[in-house]
Amino acid sequence: MSLTLSQLLEEGTDRLMKAGVEEAAIDARYLLLEAFHTDLTHFLIERNRILSAKEESGESVRDFYRMLGLRSERIPLQQITGSREFMGLDFFVNEHVLIPRQDTETLVEQILKDYKGRNPRILDLCTGSGCIAVSLAKLGGFESVVAADISEEALNVAKRNGEAILGKEKIIFLLSDLFNAFKEDELFDVIVSNPPYIPTEVMKDLQPEVRDHEPVLALDGKEDGLYFYRRLAAESRNYLNPGGAVYLEIGYDQKDAVSTLLEEAGFIKIRSWCDAAGMDRVVSGVLEN
The missing domain is CATH 3.40.50.150 (Vaccinia Virus protein VP39)
Incomplete structure (x- = not known):
């Protein structure tokens, strides 16, 4: 399976939209950047790179899915990130x-x-x-x-x-x-x-x-x-x-x-x-x- 940051972002946006989150795309992006400890500039550079098998099963991807779950429950973004x-x-x-x-x-x-x-x-x-x-x-x-x-x-x-x-x-x-x-x-x-x-x-x-x-x-x-x-x-x-x-x-x-x-x-x-x-x-x- 080939997985990129762009695909993760698309998946996250879709999930939050289905949960009724108003700014689904923006929130999904914030959570992705938080999970991967990166910023928008580096995301744009890396967004189409295929993640390694180790990265796909790694902590950052797990954190992203965990935070998506919380946001889907309508827990505020700021409470999830703590900031x-x-x-x-x-x-x-x-x-x-x-x-x-x-x-x-x-x-x-x-x-x-x-x-x-x-x-x-x-x-x-x-x-x-x-x-x-x-x-x-x-x-x-x-x-x-x-x-x-x-x-x-x-x-x-x-x-x-x-x-x-x-x-x-x-x-x-x-x-x-x-x-x-x-x-x-x-x-x-x-x-x-x-x-x-x-x-x-x-x-x-x-x-x-x-x-x-x-x-x-x-x-x-x-x-x-x-x-x-x-x-x-x-x-x-x-x-x-x-x-x-x-x-x-x-x-x-x-x-x-x-x-x-x-x-x-x-x-x-x-x-x-x-x-x-x-x-x-x-x-x-x-x-x-």
């Missing part, structure tokens, strides 16, 4: 954390822009993988960053990412249900959060990759999706220095509701930003001096 790029940094991910999305880069980029040349004390709530906190500390050079999450498993992932990207003891990681582990004299200049914001009723309509394999705790915003924004708006002011700001990632249709919550809680200078796709993605407010 996700965010803000140009490589983050470890698993089933205990929300996979970082490009949309969230809008949130990080705005804080980096607003606080360029400054050194604010930052609190990242619902930190998950730690992608926001770690990116801010790494790219902004901010020296005082605290990251909190209600999930101990998620915090373990965030700590791993913090140590891998920044080194030890660069960020303080705390187990906390929003502000529950904080004293009211612990004040910050910036509070940032990408909280759960999907209404419970909408959860059932999500893609299987998200609905069945990413943590419900990081997705479900309860009945109307605004539960955590109500808490953040009401409680954040107790943990902000005068003139401090809160930055919140939001769902595409939540700008007006979240802006109103911040206004009613006494925040001023309410601003919002769209993501790269032109969808409302971030809302910010400032605590009056």
